[in-house]
Amino acid sequence: MKSEENPEPQEEYILGVDPVELQRLWTQHEVWAEDMRRLVRRAGLGPGMRVLDLGSGPGTTSFELASIVEPQGHVIACDESQACIQDLLQEAKKRGITCVEAHVRRAEDLGIEKGSLDAVYGRWILSWLPDVPLVFEQVSRALRPGGAYILQEYVDWRAVRLLPRSQAFDTAIDACMASWVRGGGTIDIAEKVPALAREAGLDVESFTINARTGCPGSPVWGWVGDFLTSYLARLVRHGHFARDDYESFLTEWKRHSLRPESILMAPVVADVVLRKSGA
């Protein structure tokens, strides 16, 4: 296990990487782990492969990838956040995982040898980046012919909805949408993926969507509720959401959480497998 340290970038990543957010990434992963495993296996990931986990966070998905490629395979985890990479390395040590190396590195500047990877995996990273074509160029360059770029990204974040409809909830979602625009990325980045892939010399092998719903107490309810509660508090702290609106959201969320008949529609995620041409 190795680590390489670069200075933290200047601009703050929109969701932050404080301990609450890093813990949230683990809880979120529990809800999505099975979908991830199914997707990467369908894309042909297997023992002995060399894989990049792009925007690895604290290692949520890196350790899943490691469990598939080990013992001979190798996972390179990259994230721009030093806090994430530190957590990842500690966790890898605790779990006795030796086939993962981790680097503090931006997705736009991977510095990985041309044609050296069998696969690249990335979940919930492209939505926050201002220069996604550059990332595609880097990924495509690093893949061997026939290698796979496997990604799970939002294709319709605004689909999130509480049924029956709630004004306080919709106001909170509008505040999130405004923040995505302010952040300079493209929240529904998956809709641009086929064109980005073509430009970068990657073929679309599959593009499916994952639209989940949940009732109070379900994993999906917990996932979206945890995200909104912490992210909206962050928007309040940064002056982008009124405290009163946040209180109204919390009251409404608690009220619905006690109603077994309430339904939550989650943001829609696209599961995509791209293939480097020329195998």
Ligand SMILES: C[S@@+](CC[C@H](N)C(=O)[O-])C[C@H]1O[C@@H](n2cnc3c(N)ncnc32)[C@H](O)[C@@H]1O
């Ligand atoms: C929503 S988290 C997802 C983490 C992990 N992929 C998962 O699914 O659990 C997004 C991650 O992208 C990282 N990130 C944001 N901008 C980045 C960039 N330009 N290059 C590399 N990582 C970046 C953040 O530090 C954060 O860990």
